[in-house]
Each structure stands twice: as C-alpha cells, then as structure tokens.
Amino acid sequence: MAAPDNTTSSLSNEVAVWYDKVFLERARAMLVHQEGGQLRGIDGNVGKEAIFNRFSPIPVTTTPLSEGVNPTDNQLVSTQVTATLVEYGKSVYVSRLLSTTDIDDRDKEKIDVVGQNMGESLDAIVRNGLYNGATALPSTSTDFTPALTAQSVATLKENKALMYPGTFGWLGKIQPETEYDLMQSTTWQNAAVYSNVNALYEGEVGALYGVRFLVSNQGYNVAGTPTVYSNFIHGREAFGVYDNKLDPPKLYIVTGADSGNPAERFHILSWAGQFVSVVLNATWLINVETQASIS
Secondary structure (H helix, E strand, O other): OOOOOEOHHHOOHHHHHHHHHHHHHHHHOOOOOOOOOEEEEEOOOOOOEEEEEEEOOOOOOOOOOOOOOOOOOOOOOEEEEEEEOEEEEEEEEEEHHHHHHOOOHHHHHHHHHHHHHHHHHHHHHHHHHHHHHOEEEEEEEEEOOHHHHHHHHHHHHHOOOEOOOOOOOEEEEEOHHHHHHHHOOHHHHOOHHHHHOOOOOOOEEEEEOOEEEEEOOOOOEEOOOOOEEEEEEEOEOOEEEEEEOOOOOEEEEEEOOOOOOOOOOEEEEEEEEEEEEEEOOHHHEEEEEEEOOOO
16 A cells, blocks of 8 residues: 555644544553653664663772772773664554444544553563563462562662662552452551552552552463462663654554545554663562462
8 A cells, every 4th residue: 555645644633632632541541561660762863772881880898098099990890781672553444434334433432442552562562571671589389478579679679779769669560460469468458658658650559668569450471370470579770661752652543545545445543653671670670470369
C-alpha cells in the first residue's frame, strides 16, 4: 500500500486532541513496571544506541597520609551499558461497513483497545528487561513474605543502591497472587504508618520496610509445579526506559483513499514508535522468585 495521505495531522484540532487524550489515558494505566525508572527521550538523528558508563566505587581509605606525600593513584573501573532503540507497533484495520454501521462513535472503543495494547506491550517489554537483568533471590519453596522484603532491602543497602527521596526509598513490583500472600501477614497488617502516605505511582497498594509496593497483572511467571513468580524490588537508577524524541510510541489514525485503498474501504488505527528498556545496575535490582498460595 502506498504511503497514507491522511494521519492525525489531517484531523481537526478538536478531534485529534480528543483521540490522543483517550488513547494516552488507556495506555498510561498499564505502565506499572516502568515506574521509578530513568525515563528519557533520546535526541533524534544521533544514532540508535545510547551508551552509559557506570563507574565502580573506589576503596575507602583509613590510613593517614605521610607528611608531604600525595595520595596514591587509584584506577577507575567503568562498565558500559548500551541501550539500542528498536521499533514496536500494532495496527487495526476498520472496514468502511463497520465504521458506518456500528455505534462506536468516532472509534472511541477501538482506540481504547489499541491504547491498552500499547500500554500492555510497553509494560511487558520493561518487565522482560527487569527479569533478564535483575539479581535473582530464589525463594521458590516459600510464598512472598515480609522477611523476603527485608532481606531484599538489606541486599540493596549492602550493594550501595541509590534510594528514592522520602521516607520510602525503594520500589517493589509484585503480582496479585504474591500481593495476597504479603497482605495476609500480620506484619503487613500492622504497618499502619502507611495510611498517612499518599500514593505516588500507578498500581500502588502499600508500603513495608521502606518499600512502596505496586501491583501489576502482567508480572513475569515461569509455569511449573509450582509456578514461580517474579517480584522486583529496586532502588533509584537501577534501570532506564528510553524512546526517540522524534518517534516515541504514539497513536496514528490513517484515513482516506490511496493506491492500496482506492475506494477507501477501510481506515487504520495504529500505534508505533521506538522504545527500549535496559537494566543499568543489576545489583540495585532484586528479583525475589517465590511461589504463591493462590493462582
């Protein structure tokens, strides 16, 4: 099909803004796993890779300097992390017959579905990146517990992970099944201090041991007997989520006739864009692998 002549830019401003608002509201509700990540748009026309240098801390010193002697030289050790932008997207073709006979005014419900697909797809990309890059804490013989939360926090502190500002310095991404197990504990139920804290993130359900917990129904699972559930707990700057400023994931509405659609028998609802998620420091991201008492 030839390049389309009409996109959202050819719609009236009022309609285009209405479409985008509906679409983005549906998509944002799904983006739980990217919460707390380093969110950045990469400048266009500078290549598809962004390279980050992570320097390791140098050893502390407790030995006094001798008078008149400069400190000894210490070699800096850096690790490179590369994020490579790739394209993602999905299209829905709507027939002329459907669009002129159904009761879905201005494609609202169809745009909702496409928006949900974008949100769930991008969330799954981030989730997979977290799973592949995290430091695993296998606890597959037990359910998710407050003790595992405390152990994860201790590990992050030992690894000198950066904390988020405020009272609750860590973020946790858990699943409905493991949320259930956590909420059954008296430790969670007695953590009434959280009742005075406002939710800051999509999907937030509570906090314990300095961890704000978010729940996603798109968690990473490994099916088996038992099923293994991934529960991520991390600090600040543990991972990044990036797009291209010139081509971020967004909605496209293609209407009108062209050589591939000469009688305008359909129009197209699409989302597409460049996107990547990458773990920047594996030691600042813990994957607590557990079973669950419900499934």
